[in-house]
Amino acid sequence: MDAQGGIERLPRGRHGLSPEFVAQNQRQRLINGLTQGLYEVGYQKTTVSLIGQRAAVSKSDFYKHFESKDECFVAAYDAAIERIRGQLVAACDEADGQAWSQHMSDAIEALLKLFAAEPALASIALVEGLRAGRGVYDRYQAAIESFVELMRKTEPPSTLGAKVPEATDEAIVGGIAAMLGRRVLAGETEQLTELFPEILEFVLGAYLGAEEARRIVSVG
C-alpha cells in the first residue's frame, strides 16, 4: 500500500502476470483513485480523468472496467463496506471464546483504527454513501443490517432481567454509524480512536445497564 491507501501500479512491459491479475489490479487502483479523490475534492471534481491519473490507468481502460463514474462509485462503496466487514469479522474471530463485552470492545477498537488510518474509506462508507442518492442508500442500509447480523452472533449476558428489544441492536449500529459520519464530516476522522471508551460504554450500557457498562469500561 502506498501513502494514498492505494496499491502500487504494476511494472511496465513483460512481467509474466496473467491478464486477469492485471485487470483486477487496475480495477482496484481505479476504485482507490475514486475513493481518495472523493475524500479530497468531492464527487463533482472527481472526474474520470482524475481517477485515471491517480490510478495510472488510461481513460479508455477506465471504461473497460466501468461504464461511468457512478458505476465506479458503487464498486468503491461496496469495496469499502467489504473492508469494514473484513475488519470486524477478524476482530470477532480473534475474540472467539472470550466474554461478550470483549467481543464488542475488540470490534469497536478495530473499526475506529481502520477509519482513523484510512479517512477516505471512512468518508465514502459513512458520509458519501448516504448522500449519493436512493440507490446507494439501499447499500448503506444493507451494510448496516449486515453489521447488525454480525453483532448478533454473540449473545450479551442478560443482567437486566428484561429482554433487550430487537430494535436496540439496529439502533446501536445505525446510531454509531450516524455519529461517526458526523465526526468524519467535521474532519475529525483521525481522532476517532479517542472515542473508543465512550462508544464502548454506549454499546455495553444498552445491554448491561449504565452502571455495569461504566464499571467494565473503567477497569479497561
Add this chain to the structure above:
Amino acid sequence: MSSTRPELSREFVASHKRRRMMDAIAELTAEQGYEATKIADIVRRAAVARKTLYDNFDGKEDLFLSAVSATMTEMRVVVEEACERNADPGDGIVAGLEALLDFVAEHPSASRMCMVEAISATPSSARLYDAGVRDFVELLQKSAPDETDLPDTIEESLVGGVAWILQLQIRKGGAEQAPELLSELSQFVLSPYPGVGKVVNTGRRK
C-alpha cells in the same frame, strides 16, 4: 343559489398556497424522490399556477428546503413541548419520543422528506438534516437528568439510533405504525442514563 363565497384575506390565501406547495413537494418526493419531482408535478398537485410557485420560491430546491425546514421546526417544537411538560427527566424523554413517533405517524410524507429524502437530495438539504440532528442532540442533553453528564458521542449516537430506526420504518412504508416502537426506543434512549434506564427496563416506572 346565490354565491356567498367567504371573503378570505389575501394573506390567508397566500399562506394557504405556500402551505399547499410545501405539502405537494413533501408528497411527491416521498412518492418518487427529489430528482424525479418536476415543477410541473408540484404545481399540478398543489393546484397553483406556475407563476405562483416562482413568486414564492426561487425554484424547486428553494421550495424543498423551505418545506424541510418548516417540518423540522414543527417536529422539534412538538418534541420540545412534550419534554417540558414532564418534571421527571426520564418521563420527559419518553414523552418527547412519543411526540416524535406520533408526528411521524401523522405526517408520513413530510417525515420521509425530512428524514430520508433530505439526506441525499441536495448538499443544502443534507446540511439542514445535519442541523436538525444537532438540534435534537441539544434537546436530549437539555432534557437529560442533571446529574448525568454523558459525552456528546453517546447522545449523538442515541439520536442517530432513533433516526435510523425511524428511517427504516419510513422506508418500509410503516410510518403510520411508528408509535408502536415507543417501548423499544424508550428502553434504548434511556439505557445510558444511570438510574433512569433500569427503572423503565423492569417496567416499574415511577
